[in-house]
Amino acid sequence: EDQVTQSPEALRLQEGESSSLNCSYTVSGLRGLFWYRQDPGKGPEFLFTLYSAGEEKEKERLKATLTKKESFLHITAPKPEDSATYLCAVRGYSGGGADGLTFGKGTHLIIQP
Amino acid sequence: DAGVIQSPRHEVTEMGQEVTLRCKPISGHNSLFWYRQTMMRGLELLIYFNNNVPIDDSGMPEDRFSAKMPNASFSTLKIQPSEPRDSAVYFCASSFGAGSDTDTQYFGPGTRLTVL
Numbered sequence: 001e002d003q004v005t006q007s008p009e010a011l012r013l014q015e016g017e018s019s020s021l022n023c024s025y026t027v028s029g030l031r032g033l034f035w036y037r038q039d040p041g042k043g044p045e046f047l048f049t050l051y052s053a054g055e056e057k058e059k060e061r062l063k064a065t066l067t068k069k070e071s072f073l074h075i076t077a078p079k080p081e082d083s084a085t086y087l088c089a090v091r092g093y094s095g096g097g098a099d100g101l102t103f104g105k106g107t108h109l110i111i112q113p
Numbered sequence: 114d115a116g117v118i119q120s121p122r123h124e125v126t127e128m129g130q131e132v133t134l135r136c137k138p139i140s141g142h143n144s145l146f147w148y149r150q151t152m153m154r155g156l157e158l159l160i161y162f163n164n165n166v167p168i169d170d171s172g173m174p175e176d177r178f179s180a181k182m183p184n185a186s187f188s189t190l191k192i193q194p195s196e197p198r199d200s201a202v203y204f205c206a207s208s209f210g211a212g213s214d215t216d217t218q219y220f221g222p223g224t225r226l227t228v229l
Contacts, residue, residue, distance in 0.1 A: 043220035044204070099163070099208075103156040
């Protein structure tokens with residue numbers, strides 16, 4: 001069974017204070033690791049997909065990296081508008097059927113001005 | 114593109130009543146997914162369809178839950194009878210499908226269900 005654990009559960013940063021969110025996963029053959037952003041009262045919004053260890057992707061102040069056991073979402077010089085819950089999910093060969101995603105519970109990020 | 118459309122956005126009902134949630138996927142997408150989100154369990158996959166055919170319903174909690182996709186542009190998730198523990202936010206997502214590793218799921222705004 002695929003499993004995803006995210007840490008910390010919540011993180012409060014000052015504007016401009018860089019940090020990293022962690023996503024540890026167990027999967028029977030990784031077909032993709034996904035990062036989503038979720039704002040209150042809205043559906044998850046797609047950010048990145050990573051497929052193999054060593055891969056990195058960037059978007060504005062966010063950079064996602066991947067190893068064989070975990071992924072990090074690095075946030076550089078965050079702004080208040082980066083406040084959201086960040087969700088990590090995996091697609092494996094057995095969890096969620098062939099195509100479904102297994103999600104972690106998310107990291108609730110607050111950026112204070 | 115309007116994105117994934119879900120209705121209603123909020124539903125409040127009493128225990129024992131039938132509840133029907135609706136979803137219109139993004140045009141051209143062939144896969145549709147139903148997820149449920151709670152504080153305790155996070156986002157969980159309930160069922161998904163490829164080309165209108167249910168592929169995996171192992172996440173459906175019990176027989177009170179059923180889902181249909183009569184055509185490529187419409188799906189329903191029905192709970193009958195509803196119970197207070199069904200209270201959650203229900204999300205629909207769609208993707209191009211075909212089992213590709215590069216396939217990305219796009220989520221709707223969700224339906225917040227409260228069962229009293």
